[in-house]
Amino acid sequence: MTDYKQIVDFIRDLYGNSDFVPLAVPKFIGNEKKYLNECIDTTFVSSVGKFVDRFEEDIARYTGAKRAVVCVSGTNALHMALMLSGVERDDEVLTQALTFIATCNALSYIGAHPVFLDVDKATMGLSPDAVKEWLAKNAEIRNGQCYNKRTGRRVKACVPMHTFGHPVRLDELVAVCKEYHIEIVEDAAESIGSLYKGKHTGTFGKIGALSFNGNKTITTGGGGMLLFNDEELGAYAKHLTTQAKVPHRWEFRHDHIGYNYRMPNINAALGCAQLEHIEEYVADKRATAAAYRDYFSRMDGIEFFVEPENTRSNYWLNAVLLPNREEQQAFLQYTNDNGVMTRPIWELMNRLPMFEHCETDHLTNTQMFADRVVNIPSSVRL
Ligand SMILES: *Cc1c(COP(=O)(O)O)cnc(C)c1O
Numbered sequence: 001m002t003d004y005k006q007i008v009d010f011i012r013d014l015y016g017n018s019d020f021v022p023l024a025v026p027k028f029i030g031n032e033k034k035y036l037n038e039c040i041d042t043t044f045v046s047s048v049g050k051f052v053d054r055f056e057e058d059i060a061r062y063t064g065a066k067r068a069v070v071c072v073s074g075t076n077a078l079h080m081a082l083m084l085s086g087v088e089r090d091d092e093v094l095t096q097a098l099t100f101i102a103t104c105n106a107l108s109y110i111g112a113h114p115v116f117l118d119v120d121k122a123t124m125g126l127s128p129d130a131v132k133e134w135l136a137k138n139a140e141i142r143n144g145q146c147y148n149k150r151t152g153r154r155v156k157a158c159v160p161m162h163t164f165g166h167p168v169r170l171d172e173l174v175a176v177c178k179e180y181h182i183e184i185v186e187d188a189a190e191s192i193g194s195l196y197k198g199k200h201t202g203t204f205g206k207i208g209a210l211s212f213n214g215n216k217t218i219t220t221g222g223g224g225m226l227l228f229n230d231e232e233l234g235a236y237a238k239h240l241t242t243q244a245k246v247p248h249r250w251e252f253r254h255d256h257i258g259y260n261y262r263m264p265n266i267n268a269a270l271g272c273a274q275l276e277h278i279e280e281y282v283a284d285k286r287a288t289a290a291a292y293r294d295y296f297s298r299m300d301g302i303e304f305f306v307e308p309e310n311t312r313s314n315y316w317l318n319a320v321l322l323p324n325r326e327e328q329q330a331f332l333q334y335t336n337d338n339g340v341m342t343r344p345i346w347e348l349m350n351r352l353p354m355f356e357h358c359e360t361d362h363l364t365n366t367q368m369f370a371d372r373v374v375n376i377p378s379s380v381r382l
Helices: 004-014 032-042 050-063 074-084 102-110 128-138 170-179 231-241 265-275 278-297 325-337 364-372
Strands: 067-071 092-096 113-117 139-142 145-148 155-159 183-187 207-211 224-228 318-321 373-376
Touching: 004 278, 004 325, 032 265, 050 067, 050 224, 050 265, 067 074, 067 231, 074 102, 074 155, 074 183, 074 207, 074 224, 074 231, 092 102, 102 113, 102 155, 113 128, 128 139, 128 170, 145 155, 170 183, 224 231, 278 318, 325 364, 325 373, 364 373
Parallel strands: 092 113, 092 155, 155 183, 183 207
Antiparallel strands: 067 224, 139 145, 207 224, 318 373
């Protein structure tokens, strides 16, 4: 049996010998207070203000997206992304069972159905091999659209998720989805700062979604962002997320069912300040990951999960693999009893009551990760 005490001591030491080491907490080292005060002093605390526009521009520049549109949460951003990708009631959406609930909630708001396919061993995210295999077996193309032969439903979109910040094999996913006329919506909620072949995650599919929840790499308190390569579609998203109001100085006219998904200026102010330091945050998280990798490489029975080839991961949450579920549970118990916060990977989506009836493939790697992964403390240490 592995010496858990030694691991707890190492992690405590890494985080300055604190009595309690949380999993992931925010860090404010820049202009946060200054920008927040500016909102209060100018009274621009709500849904319009210069920080809203600036945050969108800054994120577009940072990610290389043609247009970025803020939302009040990553879940809202995913909901909007799926709607704008043409997903409708009773369509099917290919995604992973190994994800946070927001991915599935967003497609459920539309009345679409998830199909859960396996993840890659090397990325922990949706496997292009699993997608290819499932489509070859189950899909047929009619009138330029993909249908599930068994259910008769249209397969409209595919939502890969970059688990813990590790990019999936995007080139191959883009190619297979193109072949089958399926739109890609990237759930990049965990992967701000993560690159695939030098390009920012969230910019490979039709639309990408980021999250700025409090536990993410940078935070706006709560919030999200849509990323577009199509500027016009981005402008349309801005319209829909702001109640679809036709611009006019005094008239209230709306030309579509709209959504109040806009982020308040105070949240965007926090985001602007956070984004100014993102490269330091990512470098710091990568240094923490390197320390863990080095430490666990000298230990039998526990494997540290490293970034896939051709990627730069932000290492949002560090992950170790225990040999099996029994040791996973024992490790969780010991660390949480001894001041080091750890947690297992999310309960698989196909095991939750809302989604247990949904179609899946064999989920071989998914199951393996569920039994073995534990997330260990990952906050920025600057
Ligand atoms: C955090 C997260 C989201 C979005 O969450 P919000 O709290 O709504 O911002 C979506 N998908 C995944 C995988 C996430 O981790």
